[in-house]
Amino acid sequence: MLVDMRATHVPVLAGELIDLARPRAGETAIDGTFGGGGHARLVAEKLGSAGTLIAIDRDPVAHERFDELADEVAATSRFVQSSFADALQDLAADGDQADLVVLDLGMSSLQLDERSRGFAYSASAPLDMRMDPTQELTAAEVVNTWDERRLARALREYGEERYAARIARAIVRRRDRHPLETTDELVDTIVTAIPTPAQFAGGHPAKRTFQAVRIVVNDELAQLDRALPAAWALLREGGRLAVISFHSLEDRRVKRFMVDRARGCICPPDLPVCGCGRTPEADLVTRRAVMATPGEVAANPRASSARLRIARKRSA
Numbered sequence: 001m002l003v004d005m006r007a008t009h010v011p012v013l014a015g016e017l018i019d020l021a022r023p024r025a026g027e028t029a030i031d032g033t034f035g036g037g038g039h040a041r042l043v044a045e046k047l048g049s050a051g052t053l054i055a056i057d058r059d060p061v062a063h064e065r066f067d068e069l070a071d072e073v074a075a076t077s078r079f080v081q082s083s084f085a086d087a088l089q090d091l092a093a094d095g096d097q098a099d100l101v102v103l104d105l106g107m108s109s110l111q112l113d114e115r116s117r118g119f120a121y122s123a124s125a126p127l128d129m130r131m132d133p134t135q136e137l138t139a140a141e142v143v144n145t146w147d148e149r150r151l152a153r154a155l156r157e158y159g160e161e162r163y164a165a166r167i168a169r170a171i172v173r174r175r176d177r178h179p180l181e182t183t184d185e186l187v188d189t190i191v192t193a194i195p196t197p198a199q200f201a202g203g204h205p206a207k208r209t210f211q212a213v214r215i216v217v218n219d220e221l222a223q224l225d226r227a228l229p230a231a232w233a234l235l236r237e238g239g240r241l242a243v244i245s246f247h248s249l250e251d252r253r254v255k256r257f258m259v260d261r262a263r264g265c266i267c268p269p270d271l272p273v274c275g276c277g278r279t280p281e282a283d284l285v286t287r288r289a290v291m292a293t294p295g296e297v298a299a300n301p302r303a304s305s306a307r308l309r310i311a312r313k314r315s316a
């Protein structure tokens with residue numbers, strides 16, 4: 001499928017998502033990460049006037065984008081401004097059902113490009129990083145109040161940062177003199193904390209710390225852990241769950257969730273007959289994660305780490 005590259009936000013793996021998840025006329029689709037609406041627009045075009053699109057995002061900027069899209073697509077549509085974990089759980093509790101749930105995880109290019117929000121290590125801005133600007137926890141609070149061990153653990157676990165302990169120590173030393181207030185103060189602290197050769201290897205030296213702090217501020221992994229079962233509960237028979245993730249912490253969770261649902265009997269292999277009675281609930285539409293083509297990565301470097309996985313719900 002060809003994707004219109006003139007759109008302001010270029011959705012990642014969009015052709016693959018549409019070809020494999022196959023939204024159809026009259027279906028109900030939920031986009032849990034509406035962002036700039038790139039995927040939602042393509043999905044809504046397939047749903048047509050008999051279809052329904054439910055868009056979720058916790059960022060009010062996404063709500064503005066949704067209002068523009070709602071006027072242009074034929075499908076019935078509504079926006080829920082909320083975390084996707086809460087929204088999906090609420091929809092399931094209300095008895096809503098869907099044929100497709102899409103999650104395109106992480107931050108949007110709109111958030112990254114809006115310098116004042118503090119997501120980018122390349123721009124000077126207040127240490128914020130909140131997707132929902134009404135939430136209390138900010139990057140500044142994490143960086144200035146978490147104790148050294150907790151900071152180091154977060155950088156190691158969520159950023160897979162090799163120099164987590166050094167960076168955490170440098171942050172604590174610096175904030176003892178004055179609280180860190182801006183992204184460039186954090187970048188400067190990271191750069192001075194790591195050995196000189198590491199400053200020039202493996203991408204920008206602040207990349208992993210920024211990822212870790214962003215995951216903490218937005219509680220991203222707990223959100224995903226709650227959202228996957230809620231999304232699954234919402235799906236009708238034949239419904240598809242499609243998730244695009246951008247780092248191994250997310251992809252591992254998505255893979256485990258889908259593979260677990262596609263697994264039948266879990267009895268020990270030496271048991272002569274099945275005692276668990278478990279049958280697969282899912283078919284894996286993608287046996288392996290689908291990755292962007294070199295052409296897409298060349299046009300949109302963010303796509304290089306994207307992984308798409310899709311599972312289809314079987315009949316009960």
Ligand SMILES: C[S@@+](CC[C@H](N)C(=O)[O-])C[C@H]1O[C@@H](n2cnc3c(N)ncnc32)[C@H](O)[C@@H]1O
Nearest residue numbers: 011033035036037038039058083084104108223
């Ligand atoms: C990668 S962008 C999605 C881009 C979108 N697919 C598009 O084509 O424009 C991720 C979006 O999901 C939102 N988001 C991330 N985690 C969220 C969560 N737990 N609850 C609600 N929205 C979330 C972010 O605010 C951001 O707008």
